[in-house]
Amino acid sequence: MKRYLLVFLLWLLSTVAGAQNCLFAPIDNGNGLYTFNPDPITLGMGYRHTWDFGDGTNSVDPIPVHLFTAGTFNVCHEVFDSTGQQLCIYCGPLSVAPTPCSFTAQQDWIQPQTINFELLNASSGQVATWDFGDGASGYGLIAQHTYTDSGTYTPCVSLYDSLTGVLICNSCQTIQVFPSPVTCGFMWYPDLTDPLTLHFVTNPPPGTHVEWDFGNGMVGSGPMVAQSYFPAGSYLVCVQYTDSVTGAQTCTACMPVSVVPVTSSCSYSAIQDPFTTGAFQFFATADSGSTIQWDFGDGTQDSGSQVNHVFPFAGQFNVCMTAVNPMGTVCTYCDTIVVQQTGGGCSYTYLVDSANTFNYTFAYTTTAPATTVHWDFGDGTTDTGAIVLHTFPASGFYNVCAVEADSLSLPVCQACMLIPVVSNSATCNISFFQDSLNDALVYFTCNVSSPTSIVTWNFGDGSTGSGALATHVYLAPGTYTVTVSEIDSATGLPLCSSTTAVTVIGTGFRCTFVADPDPLQPNQIQFTGIPSSLISVLNWDFGDGATGFGNPVNHTYAAPGAYTVCMNETDLQGIVLCSWCMTVSVTTGPFPACNAFYTSSTLGLDAYFIDLSAGTSPATNYLWDFGDGTTSTTRFPQHTYPAPGLYNACLTITDTACSSQFCSQIRVDTAIVFPTTCQAYYVILQMAPYQVAVVNLSSGVNLGFNWDFGDGTFSTDPYPSHLYNAVGDYPLCLTVTEPGTGCTSTYCDTLSVDSLGNVFRGMSGFMLNIMSPASLTAVPDMTASPSFAVYPNPFNAACTLQRAASAKGEAVVRVLDLRGAVLFTERFSTGEVRVPADQWSPGIYLIELTEGDGYRSFRKVIKE
Missing domain, CATH: 2.60.40.10 (Immunoglobulins)
Structure with a gap:
C-alpha cells in the first residue's frame, strides 16, 4: 500500500537590516498576538534587548511575543552591547484592528433612513451576507440599505471564505433608524489645510432658513458654512431651522465639536563670539510666521528670530525661547548656555584647518618674553607653547584655556574660550516620493551625517518642517524648491544644506474604487467607491453600455471579457471632482477550468503575494501586474512599491487549457494593521x-x-x-x-x-496577514526538479544519496519507516552521503532531504 507524508512547516518572516540596527518586523500570529523579529545580527552573543510595547508592558526577550488589544501603540526597541552601552534605539507605530466581524452602521446624512454598513477588518477572498433586521438581506463587505420605516432594528452580518464557503464569524448589533428628514441634523469636519477651521453641513427641507450659533460668539446662515476658531478647544454649536414663509421656528439642534490644536516644534542654536567674552548669537527654528520671545536667564529678554546677547558675567544660564505660530500654538525650548570668563588681560587666537575642521592652530599673545604657556584643550589633553597644533576627537564645545607662567612657573595670566568644533564631512542628500493617490502629499528624507543632528526644512511654499523624515502637503500645483539644512546638535553650527525641486501636478485625494466579484457568480461584480470628498455623488459606467448610481453598486455582465469601468465623482451641484477607470476581467460560470486568485500581505511599502489559484499545474505560467508599471512571472513574488497608496494588482495565469485573471486593490503604507482574538x-x-x-x-x-x-x-x-x-x-x-x-x-x-x-x-x-509571506519568495515553484537521487534502489546494506549539482550549503537527511519513526538522521554539506541500512528490515522507506533554504523533497526506497 502506498503511503504519503504530510509535512507541517512553519515559515518565519525576517527583515534584514544593517549591523546593530534596532529596526524590527512585527509578525502577526493571529488576532493581536504577534512576534517581533529584530536584526539577526543583534541576536549574537553579548547583545541585550529591551522592548517597550507602548501599552505599559515591557520585555527583555530577544524575540518577544506579545498580545495586544485593539488600538495604536508606539513600540520601542533598544539594543545594548556586553558592557551595557546602548547601540541603537528605534520606535515605530503599530495599529491593531478590531475583530473581523465588527462592523459600523453609519446613517446617511442626506437620506437618514439609508444606513451604510461596513466590515472593519475583512479582506479580499472573503464574502459577507447581511440580514438587515427588517426582512431584507444583502451581500458585500460594504453594504447599503434603506429602511421603509423608522424604528429600532438588529442587523446581522455573516463572514464567509469566498472559495470554500466556510463561516468565519458573525455579529449583530442594534441600531436606531430615525424618520426622514432628520430633525435639524448636521455634520462637521475640519479643513484639510487649516485644522482650526471647521465646515458645517445640514440638510434642511425646501423652504427652510438656516441659522447657526458657532459657540464662540459668532453666528452664520445657510446649509453649508465654515467657521474659524481660536484657540483650540470644545465648542457647543447649534443650528436652527425657520420656515421661510411663516417665520416659524421648526426645530433646533446642538452638538459639541472639538477643535484640535495644531502641533508645533521649535528649537534654537547658539554661537559664541570668540573675541568677546559672554557674547552669543542665537538662531530660532520654528513654524513659519511664528513670533519669537527670548528669556536669557540673566534677567533680560528680547524678541526676534535672530538676536545677539552679551551675558554680564561668567556662569551657566538657562536660555528659553517661546514661539507662537499663526495658529496660536505655543512652543517653548530651553537649553543651558555656558559663559567662560577671561582674566589678566591676556588672549589667544585660533585658526581652523579647512581640510579637516577637527584640526586647530592656537596662538597665544604673551605679556613677557620669558614666559611659558600651558594649554588645556578641554578634551583631557594638554600641551605647552605659544603656538600649538591640536586635533579634537569629535564635534562639540570645548573649554580651551591658556595659562601663562613666569620663569618661576607661577601663573601670571589665563584666557579661556568655549571653542565650537564641527565636522566638514557632512553631505545633505534629499530623497522624496509623492503619494500615489495625492501627488501634493510628499514624503521627504534627508541622509544625515549623525542621528543627533538637527534637520530643518523649507518646503518652498512658505512653510517649514523639521526632522530627518518630513511630510508636507502642498496647497496648489506648481514647482517648489525644497531646502534642507543639517545643524550640529552639540554646537548649533550648520553642517550642510541641499536643495531639490518638487513638481505638484494636482492637489487633493484622488478617488478610486474596488471591484469584488461574487465567487459563485463571477459575472456579478460589486463596485465600492472610495471618493475624494465626504459630500459627493458617484456615477458609474460599467464598460458594457450600462450605467449606475450610488455606492456601492452591483452589476451583472452578460458575457465574459475585459471591461473598462469608470467612476465619476461629482459634488451636489454636478461639478466633476474626480474620475477613476479600471479594467476588470469577467469570467463565465461558477466553476471555470482554472481560476486565478491570490491573497497578499503588506509590511510598510513591501507587499508579498501568495498564489492561491485553482486548476493550476506545473505547466501554469504566472504574470503579475503590480499596478505601478512593474511585473513579475514568479509564483510567490515580493514587490516594493515606490510610494504609499492604493494599487490595482492583477494576477493572470495561463495554461494549455485555460486562462484566468484576478485583480484586487493593494494598500501600502507605513502603518501595520493586525486582527485580534x-x-x-x-x-x-x-x-x-x-x-x-x-x-x-x-x-x-x-x-x-x-x-x-x-x-x-x-x-x-x-x-x-x-x-x-x-x-x-x-x-x-x-x-x-x-x-x-x-x-x-x-x-x-x-x-x-x-x-x-x-x-x-x-x-x-x-x-x-495570517502567514509569513516573505519566506514564500524562496520556495521553489511546482516546476522545481527533485533535489536528490538515491542509488542503488532497491539496495541491501546501504544506499547513497546524491544532491543536485545546484545545491549549496548544509542539508539534513532523514529516513523514516512507514510508521513515521526516524531511523537515520545526518547533517552534511557535501554532494552525497552514504546511508547505512544493514540493520533495517526489508520493506519500503521514505528518505527526506531538507536543503538550507527550507525546501524539502522525498524519495521512496526499497530495502531488499
Whole structure:
C-alpha cells in the first residue's frame, strides 16, 4: 500500500537590516498576538534587548511575543552591547484592528433612513451576507440599505471564505433608524489645510432658513458654512431651522465639536563670539510666521528670530525661547548656555584647518618674553607653547584655556574660550516620493551625517518642517524648491544644506474604487467607491453600455471579457471632482477550468503575494501586474512599491487549457494593521507532488495544540509530521486551547490526495496577514526538479544519496519507516552521503532531504 507524508512547516518572516540596527518586523500570529523579529545580527552573543510595547508592558526577550488589544501603540526597541552601552534605539507605530466581524452602521446624512454598513477588518477572498433586521438581506463587505420605516432594528452580518464557503464569524448589533428628514441634523469636519477651521453641513427641507450659533460668539446662515476658531478647544454649536414663509421656528439642534490644536516644534542654536567674552548669537527654528520671545536667564529678554546677547558675567544660564505660530500654538525650548570668563588681560587666537575642521592652530599673545604657556584643550589633553597644533576627537564645545607662567612657573595670566568644533564631512542628500493617490502629499528624507543632528526644512511654499523624515502637503500645483539644512546638535553650527525641486501636478485625494466579484457568480461584480470628498455623488459606467448610481453598486455582465469601468465623482451641484477607470476581467460560470486568485500581505511599502489559484499545474505560467508599471512571472513574488497608496494588482495565469485573471486593490503604507482574538487556523499549500506545506497560523498565548489527522491518529505538537497510509480524503482538524483565558478554538479542512500525489484543498481558507509571506519568495515553484537521487534502489546494506549539482550549503537527511519513526538522521554539506541500512528490515522507506533554504523533497526506497 502506498503511503504519503504530510509535512507541517512553519515559515518565519525576517527583515534584514544593517549591523546593530534596532529596526524590527512585527509578525502577526493571529488576532493581536504577534512576534517581533529584530536584526539577526543583534541576536549574537553579548547583545541585550529591551522592548517597550507602548501599552505599559515591557520585555527583555530577544524575540518577544506579545498580545495586544485593539488600538495604536508606539513600540520601542533598544539594543545594548556586553558592557551595557546602548547601540541603537528605534520606535515605530503599530495599529491593531478590531475583530473581523465588527462592523459600523453609519446613517446617511442626506437620506437618514439609508444606513451604510461596513466590515472593519475583512479582506479580499472573503464574502459577507447581511440580514438587515427588517426582512431584507444583502451581500458585500460594504453594504447599503434603506429602511421603509423608522424604528429600532438588529442587523446581522455573516463572514464567509469566498472559495470554500466556510463561516468565519458573525455579529449583530442594534441600531436606531430615525424618520426622514432628520430633525435639524448636521455634520462637521475640519479643513484639510487649516485644522482650526471647521465646515458645517445640514440638510434642511425646501423652504427652510438656516441659522447657526458657532459657540464662540459668532453666528452664520445657510446649509453649508465654515467657521474659524481660536484657540483650540470644545465648542457647543447649534443650528436652527425657520420656515421661510411663516417665520416659524421648526426645530433646533446642538452638538459639541472639538477643535484640535495644531502641533508645533521649535528649537534654537547658539554661537559664541570668540573675541568677546559672554557674547552669543542665537538662531530660532520654528513654524513659519511664528513670533519669537527670548528669556536669557540673566534677567533680560528680547524678541526676534535672530538676536545677539552679551551675558554680564561668567556662569551657566538657562536660555528659553517661546514661539507662537499663526495658529496660536505655543512652543517653548530651553537649553543651558555656558559663559567662560577671561582674566589678566591676556588672549589667544585660533585658526581652523579647512581640510579637516577637527584640526586647530592656537596662538597665544604673551605679556613677557620669558614666559611659558600651558594649554588645556578641554578634551583631557594638554600641551605647552605659544603656538600649538591640536586635533579634537569629535564635534562639540570645548573649554580651551591658556595659562601663562613666569620663569618661576607661577601663573601670571589665563584666557579661556568655549571653542565650537564641527565636522566638514557632512553631505545633505534629499530623497522624496509623492503619494500615489495625492501627488501634493510628499514624503521627504534627508541622509544625515549623525542621528543627533538637527534637520530643518523649507518646503518652498512658505512653510517649514523639521526632522530627518518630513511630510508636507502642498496647497496648489506648481514647482517648489525644497531646502534642507543639517545643524550640529552639540554646537548649533550648520553642517550642510541641499536643495531639490518638487513638481505638484494636482492637489487633493484622488478617488478610486474596488471591484469584488461574487465567487459563485463571477459575472456579478460589486463596485465600492472610495471618493475624494465626504459630500459627493458617484456615477458609474460599467464598460458594457450600462450605467449606475450610488455606492456601492452591483452589476451583472452578460458575457465574459475585459471591461473598462469608470467612476465619476461629482459634488451636489454636478461639478466633476474626480474620475477613476479600471479594467476588470469577467469570467463565465461558477466553476471555470482554472481560476486565478491570490491573497497578499503588506509590511510598510513591501507587499508579498501568495498564489492561491485553482486548476493550476506545473505547466501554469504566472504574470503579475503590480499596478505601478512593474511585473513579475514568479509564483510567490515580493514587490516594493515606490510610494504609499492604493494599487490595482492583477494576477493572470495561463495554461494549455485555460486562462484566468484576478485583480484586487493593494494598500501600502507605513502603518501595520493586525486582527485580534484567539483563533485556531492553518493553510495548505502544495509545492510539488507529494510535497505539502501546512502552515500553522493559530493565535493566542501559551497555546496547547491537538491535531486530528482524520485517520484515527493525533498529535499535540505545534508542528508535527504525519504519515498517511493511503490516498483519499482526510478531515484535518486543529484545536487550540489558551490556559490563561480558557479560550478554545477548532478549525478543520479537508485534504484530498490522489494516486499521483496531487493534493486538493477542500477548504482553503486563505486570509490576509495570517502567514509569513516573505519566506514564500524562496520556495521553489511546482516546476522545481527533485533535489536528490538515491542509488542503488532497491539496495541491501546501504544506499547513497546524491544532491543536485545546484545545491549549496548544509542539508539534513532523514529516513523514516512507514510508521513515521526516524531511523537515520545526518547533517552534511557535501554532494552525497552514504546511508547505512544493514540493520533495517526489508520493506519500503521514505528518505527526506531538507536543503538550507527550507525546501524539502522525498524519495521512496526499497530495502531488499
